[in-house]
Amino acid sequence: MRVKTRHQALGLALSLVVGITCTTPVWAASYELRIYTDDNPQDGEAELELLMSVAKPKPSHDGPHGRVTQTLMEYGYGLGHGWAVGLELPTAHTQGHHTLEGLKAEVQYVAAHHMTHGGYWGVRGDWGYTTTPYDTQGSNSMGINPILGYRWQTWHLAVNPSIELPLSGSNRKAQFQPSAKISKAITGSGQLGLEYFSSWGAVSAVLPQRQRDESIYLVWDQQGTNTTRWNLGLGKPRNPTGGSVDQWVVKAGIHFDLD
Numbered sequence: 001m002r003v004k005t006r007h008q009a010l011g012l013a014l015s016l017v018v019g020i021t022c023t024t025p026v027w028a029a030s031y032e033l034r035i036y037t038d039d040n041p042q043d044g045e046a047e048l049e050l051l052m053s054v055a056k057p058k059p060s061h062d063g064p065h066g067r068v069t070q071t072l073m074e075y076g077y078g079l080g081h082g083w084a085v086g087l088e089l090p091t092a093h094t095q096g097h098h099t100l101e102g103l104k105a106e107v108q109y110v111a112a113h114h115m116t117h118g119g120y121w122g123v124r125g126d127w128g129y130t131t132t133p134y135d136t137q138g139s140n141s142m143g144i145n146p147i148l149g150y151r152w153q154t155w156h157l158a159v160n161p162s163i164e165l166p167l168s169g170s171n172r173k174a175q176f177q178p179s180a181k182i183s184k185a186i187t188g189s190g191q192l193g194l195e196y197f198s199s200w201g202a203v204s205a206v207l208p209q210r211q212r213d214e215s216i217y218l219v220w221d222q223q224g225t226n227t228t229r230w231n232l233g234l235g236k237p238r239n240p241t242g243g244s245v246d247q248w249v250v251k252a253g254i255h256f257d258l259d
Contacts, residue, residue, distance in 0.1 A: 147160060178198055212238075219231055
């Protein structure tokens with residue numbers, strides 16, 4: 001799976017996404033349950049991340065019925081000097097049907113900083129086509145995900161004030177989707193934390209708090225071997241009678257360093 005050069009890595013990502021984004025569906029909100037931090041592959045190194053979530057949606061006329069399982073496979077490659085590129089492949093299983101949910105290319109930059117204490121910043125961009133079981137149609141879109149983080153003692157705070165920009169469909173309004181995480185090292189290799197994921201609606205007309213889709217997760221992150229990391233999380237909605245779309249969500253992920 002190793003991409004041999006920087007130009008090949010970037011070219012592969014862009015060519016695959018161009019091939020899949022020739023349709024013109026309406027916009028569909030992202031449903032990606034992870035916080036972006038300074039965890040970038042180093043120059044010439046590759047990584048593979050697998051994420052899975054199982055959710056119980058609220059009863060609705062136009063939403064999915066029964067449990068919804070979503071997976072995300074991401075391949076990343078480090079270009080050095082804080083840069084990395086990658087590909088995302090999401091899938092879903094609901095009501096007895098397994099579907100491919102799209103394809104996205106991504107690029108991430110994190111400025112040089114101290115790795116054990118103090119602040120850092122970066123930005124992650126992605127572009128491609130995605131849909132979810134919660135939407136009737138998908139869309140071409142571009143995500144802009146600022147990365148703001150700070151470490152002190154055994155604590156780590158990360159914030160992503162993300163914006164999703166629809167590139168197709170009738171709804172072209174930029175969507176504000178902030179997320180954040182605070183965690184504390186409990187053991188030498190494990191961290192306990194809280195994660196926040198949300199959709200606040202259009203940037204130009206932010207929804208009242210009760211109408212937002214917001215969830216809080218209790219999460220555990222664990223370093224496995226030198227080349228593997230995994231995490232588990234249990235999420236509950238903040239607005240179960242308002243804008244939240246799920247009754248509960250369980251998520252799990254595993255990260256492999258391939259070099």
